Amino acid sequence: MRILLTNDDGIYAPGILAMHGVLTDMGPVDVVAPETVQSGGSHAITIRHPVLWRSIQVGDKFTGTSVEGTPGDCVKLAINALLGQRPDLVVSGINAGLNTGIHVLYSGTVAAAIEAAILGCPAIAVSFELYKDMEFDIAAGIARSVIDRIGQEGFVPGTVYNINIPELKPGLPRGVRVAPQSILPMDERIERRSDPYGREYYWLTGDFKNIGGESDTDRYMIQEGYVCVTPLRFDLTERTLMKKMEKWEWPDVATKL
Amino acid sequence: MRILLTNDDGIYAPGILAMHGVLTDMGPVDVVAPETVQSGGSHAITIRHPVLWRSIQVGDKFTGTSVEGTPGDCVKLAINALLGQRPDLVVSGINAGLNTGIHVLYSGTVAAAIEAAILGCPAIAVSFELYKDMEFDIAAGIARSVIDRIGQEGFVPGTVYNINIPELKPGLPRGVRVAPQSILPMDERIERRSDPYGREYYWLTGDFKNIGGESDTDRYMIQEGYVCVTPLRFDLTERTLMKKMEKWEWPDVATKL
Numbered sequence: 001m002r003i004l005l006t007n008d009d010g011i012y013a014p015g016i017l018a019m020h021g022v023l024t025d026m027g028p029v030d031v032v033a034p035e036t037v038q039s040g041g042s043h044a045i046t047i048r049h050p051v052l053w054r055s056i057q058v059g060d061k062f063t064g065t066s067v068e069g070t071p072g073d074c075v076k077l078a079i080n081a082l083l084g085q086r087p088d089l090v091v092s093g094i095n096a097g098l099n100t101g102i103h104v105l106y107s108g109t110v111a112a113a114i115e116a117a118i119l120g121c122p123a124i125a126v127s128f129e130l131y132k133d134m135e136f137d138i139a140a141g142i143a144r145s146v147i148d149r150i151g152q153e154g155f156v157p158g159t160v161y162n163i164n165i166p167e168l169k170p171g172l173p174r175g176v177r178v179a180p181q182s183i184l185p186m187d188e189r190i191e192r193r194s195d196p197y198g199r200e201y202y203w204l205t206g207d208f209k210n211i212g213g214e215s216d217t218d219r220y221m222i223q224e225g226y227v228c229v230t231p232l233r234f235d236l237t238e239r240t241l242m243k244k245m246e247k248w249e250w251p252d253v254a255t256k257l
Numbered sequence: 258m259r260i261l262l263t264n265d266d267g268i269y270a271p272g273i274l275a276m277h278g279v280l281t282d283m284g285p286v287d288v289v290a291p292e293t294v295q296s297g298g299s300h301a302i303t304i305r306h307p308v309l310w311r312s313i314q315v316g317d318k319f320t321g322t323s324v325e326g327t328p329g330d331c332v333k334l335a336i337n338a339l340l341g342q343r344p345d346l347v348v349s350g351i352n353a354g355l356n357t358g359i360h361v362l363y364s365g366t367v368a369a370a371i372e373a374a375i376l377g378c379p380a381i382a383v384s385f386e387l388y389k390d391m392e393f394d395i396a397a398g399i400a401r402s403v404i405d406r407i408g409q410e411g412f413v414p415g416t417v418y419n420i421n422i423p424e425l426k427p428g429l430p431r432g433v434r435v436a437p438q439s440i441l442p443m444d445e446r447i448e449r450r451s452d453p454y455g456r457e458y459y460w461l462t463g464d465f466k467n468i469g470g471e472s473d474t475d476r477y478m479i480q481e482g483y484v485c486v487t488p489l490r491f492d493l494t495e496r497t498l499m500k501k502m503e504k505w506e507w508p509d510v511a512t513k514l
Binding site: 040041044045046047048050052053072076080081105142159168171176177180183185188192193199202203204205230232235236238242246250251253254 | 491
C-alpha cells in the first residue's frame with residue numbers, strides 16, 4: 001500500500017509529522033507538501049506561475065518534497081509527475097484547526113483530498129480542533145483507527161472522507177459519528193482598523209460558536225465531543241433545482257455575427 | 258433591485274465592465290472586486306493578513322471598490338461591511354475563460370457566487386470561453402437574457418447559477434441548455450523545466466478537449482455551441498455513501514488523558 005501524505009499547514013507543521021508517524025506501518029509514505037502555510041487557501045491551483053519544488057529532510061523523521069505552491073498543486077505534481085505511479089491512498093493533514101461546516105469550502109486540507117479524488121485516488125482529510133498544547137500524536141492515533149475502519153470497507157477511488165477531531169479532554173472523544181456538512185454561515189465579524197498611514201483595512205474574523213438549532217451536522221458532533229466523519233463529493237450540481245430548470249423555456253441567444 | 262457585481266479577473270478587467278453595462282437598468286450596481294487577477298484562486302479567503310480596499314473610478318464607466326484580496330474576501334467585505342444592506346442579487350463575472358467541469362472547483366468567479374449564496378443572496382456566476390478578440394459586450398447581453406429568465410422564476414436566496422458562454426461564431430450560441438457539472442479530470446500535462454539557476458520547476462497546463470463519452474454535461478454543451486446553465490450547491494456531503502456509513506460500527510476512540 002503506497003500512501004501520499006500532504007497538508008496545507010506546510011511540510012514542517014507538527015500535524016503532518018504526527019500523521020506520518022502513524023502511517024508508516026501501512027506501507028511506503030511519500031510526503032509532498034507546501035513549503036509554507038496555505039490555510040484558507042481552498043482549492044487554489046497555480047496556473048500563472050511556475051511551481052518549484054525541492055527534496056528536504058524534516059528532522060530525523062522523513063525526507064519529503066517541499067512545493068512552493070498550494071495543496072492542490074502538491075497533489076497534481078505528486079500524482080502526475082513525481083511519484084511515477086498513482087498512490088493507493090492520499091491523506092491530507094493533520095490540519096491545525098477544524099474543517100467543518102462551510103470551512104470545508106475554504107480549506108486547503110480538504111481541497112488536497114478532493115484533488116486526489118478527482119485524479120482517481122481514495123482520499124482522506126484529517127483536521128483537529130485548535131487549542132493550546134494540541135496533542136497531535138494522540139489525534140493521529142485516533143485518525144489512524146478511523147482510517148483503518150474505512151479501509152475495512154475498502155478504499156474506493158474517487159471517495160473523500162473528511163475527518164474532524166475535537167479538543168482532547170479526559171473521557172473524550174466520546175466516539176465517532178457520521179454527519180453531513182453544516183451549511184450555516186459563520187458568525188462573522190469584520191474588524192475595521194486603520195493602518196499606520198491612516199488607510200482603512202479590514203481583518204476577517206468570526207467563529208462557529210452559534211450553531212443555531214442544528215443537531216445533526218459536523219459542527220454539532222464536534223461540539224458534543226465526537227470525532228466526525230463526513231463523506232464528500234466534488235460534483236457541485238444541485239440536482240433538484242436542475243430537474244425543475246430543465247422544464248423552463250429559455251430565450252433565443254443566437255448572435256447575429 | 259440592488260446588485261453586487263464582482264469577479265476574479267480584477268476590477269479593471271473587460272468582462273466586469275461589460276457586465277456592468279448590461280446590469281445598470283436593473284437597479285443600482287455596487288462593484289466590489291479584486292485589485293488584481295485572482296484566476297485559479299478558488300474559494301480562498303484572507304484570514305492571516307488584513308485586507309485593504311479603496312474606492313476607484315474605472316474609466317468613465319463606474320466607481321467601485323477595489324479590494325486587495327480574493328473574490329471571497331470581496332463578497333464578505335461588501336455584504337458584511339461596505340454595503341450596509343444585503344444585495345438582492347450578486348453577479349460574478351464575466352470571467353475570461355470557461356468555468357465548467359472541475360474548473361468549477363478552482364474558479365474564483367464561482368467561489369464569489371457561492372460565498373454570496375452562503376451569506377443568503379441569490380447568486381450568478383458568468384464565464385466566457387477564452388479566444389482571440391472575445392466580444393464581451395455580446396456575451397454580457399446573452400448573460401443578461403439568461404439572468405432575466407432566471408429572475409422570472411424569482412431570485413431565491415442561497416441559490417447559485419453557473420452560466421458558461423461558448424466562443425461566439427456566426428449562428429452561435431445554438432441556444433441555452435441546463436446540464437450538470439462534468440467531474441472528469443483535466444487532460445493534464447506537467448511541463449518540467451529548469452530555471453536559470455538549474456533548479457527544476459513545473460508548469461501546470463492541460464485542457465479539456467477530451468471529454469470522454471460525456472453527452473450531458475456542461476463541458477459537452479459548450480463544445481456543442483450552447484450556453485450552459487448549471488445550478489450549484491455548497492453542501493459537499495455525499496449522502497448516498499453517508500447513509501451506508503451510518504450503519505458501520507466505529508472503533509472506540511476515547512483517550513486516556
